[in-house]
Structures are given as structure tokens and as C-alpha cells.
Amino acid sequence: MGSGVQEQRASLTRGEVLPLASSSQSESLKHTRSVLNSLFSGALAGAVAKTAVAPLDRTKIIFQVSSAKFSAKEAYRLIYRTYLKDGFFSLWRGNSATMVRVIPYAAIQFCAHEQYKRLLGNYYGFQGKALPPIPRLLAGSLAGTTAAMLTYPLDMVRARMAVTPKEMYSNILHVFVRISREEGLKTLYRGFTPTILGVVPYAGLSFFTYETLKKLHAEHSGRPQPYSYERLAFGACAGLIGQSASYPLDVVRRRMQTAGVTGHTYGTILGTMKEIVSEEGVIRGLYKGLSMNWVKGPIAVGISFTTFDLTQILLKKLGAPED
Secondary structure, three states, rough: HHHHHHHHHHHHHHOOOOOOHHHHHHHHHHHHHHOOOOOOOHHEEEEEEEEHHHHHHHHHHHOOOOOOOHHHHHHHHHHHHHHHHHOOOHHOOOHHHHHHHHHHHHHHHHHHHHHHHHHHHHHHHOOOOOOHHHHHHHHHHHHHHHHHHHHHHHHHHHHHHOOOOOOOOHHHHHEEEHHHHHOHHHHHHOOOOHHHHHHHHHHHHHHHHHHHHHHHHHHHHOOOOOOOOHHHHHHHHHHHHHHHHHHHHHHHHHHHOOOOHHHHOOOHHHHHHHHHHHHHHHHHOOOOOOHHHHHHHHHHHHHHHHHHHHHHHHHHHHHHOOO
16 A cells, blocks of 8 residues: 555656546536526616516506506506505515515526527537527527426515505415415416417517617627616516516416405416407507516616526636636
């Protein structure tokens, strides 16, 4: 045993080095760090964006699930009346439920998007480069679908808290307990199908638009990274296009989610659409609150994408060793 140690020392003195960790281990560590960075960046992006627009989001949901006519004036009146009656912070009612849902949702969505981009890039031979249009659209749709499937009950809870008085549900856990006991566990997934049908175009077009604008910007400006205000503008365009394309399904899922507390019995997507159209019309029903979404959506998506990108850049600078 002693001779073995001496031989090893002798070999080191002759200029040889002990074997380092294999390249596969190094790649595995890099990949793990990348996943963790994406999860954290996505969680922060979702939390910042949703908190910024929470009062507008809550107002939009209230109009979506009621038969009252929507207008900017009526939306302002609702916000002002809520403020006078319940105080400033009541405008953020349901935001705790939103955070419980949006933090894991955004973390999963952004992280899944990075992973789907990597997998599709490897498959199509575009490792480290911008994906072609169709895989770019597919990566966004798959990311949104993955996140929605894993966090849907939290979205249901958030919708219920947004449209009910404080006395009905005291906290998030209370919503779960009451829905499960009074309406059944299946209710936690009411509206799931229109959610997925809406997420596919929404997430696909949002990520596609943002990635495409960044790619075009790099090609025309010669700068690989856009400025922060440019990221906000790209994200705003992404949100505008994505939410406009999927908005009717967003109204349908909200109606189905809140049917238990609004006195309706919405059962199917088509049945819900027919009832909304017959009672309120196509534009005033299926597109109710869209003008507010054109304000809220671009702001939220712009903040979300910008926060994610800047956090990713910061984490890479802080954590990645120099090559």
C-alpha cells in the first residue's frame, strides 16, 4: 500500500495530473444549475408581474363572470367603490391565492420552455441557436400546457376568491375544503378543458412572438441582448397577441370555474359559449373585458419576460464560473 502511494506521488512530480471529474458530470451540473436558475427566475417573474396588475386582473374576472355590461367607466367605478368600501388593499383580494398559483405556474412554464427549446434544438440541429418558427411555437405551447396541467386547481381557487366576499372564504385552504365538501373534488378541475385549449395558442403565441422579436432585434441591431425597455416592448406585443387569440376561452373557463357561486350550471364549453352569446352577445359576452386585458395583459407579460431574462442574466453572472 505504501509503495502505491509513493508511485502516485512520483507520477505527480513527473508532471502528470489526477483525472478530473468527467465531462458528463460537468454537463450534468451545468444542466441542474440551469434548471434551478430557470425555476427561480420564472417564479420571480410571475410574482412581480401578477402583483403589479392584480387590481385590474381582479376587476376583469368580476366582469367576466357576471352579466353586467363592461366599459372602462364601469371598471373604474367598480375599482373606486371597492376602494371606498373595503380599503386600498382590498384591490389585491385573492392575490395571495394568485401567488400560490402563479409562482409555481410561472416557474414551471419558464423552466419547461427552456427545456423544450433545448430538446427541440437538439432534435432539429439548432443547439444554442434560435429555433425555426414552428418549433419555436411548439416550445411555447408545450410549456404553457405543462404548467397549466400541474397547477390548475390553484387557478380555480384564485378565481373563486376573486369573485366572492371575504366572509365566504377566509383563506386558500378554506376554499379547497368547502369546494371539496360541498361540490366535490371534480369541481377543482371544472373549466380545465377550455383552459388547456386556451393555453395552447396563448403560451405558444406569447413565447413565439417574444423570441421572434428578440431574434429580429439581434439581426438588425447587431446587439445580442436588447435593452430593458426593448424587452418590455417585446413582451407587451407578445401579451397583446397571445391574450387576444385565446380570450373567449378565458371567459368560458372563468364562468365554469365560478358557476358554483354565481348560480349558473355551466357544463360544457359549447354550452357555456351558447348561453353567454344568447344572453349577452358575441362581443359583449365572449370578449367582455378584452379592452382591459389590452392594458393589463401587455404590462404583465412585458414585466414577466423582462424580469425572467434579467434575473437569468444576473444569476449566470453570479453563479457561473468563468471558462
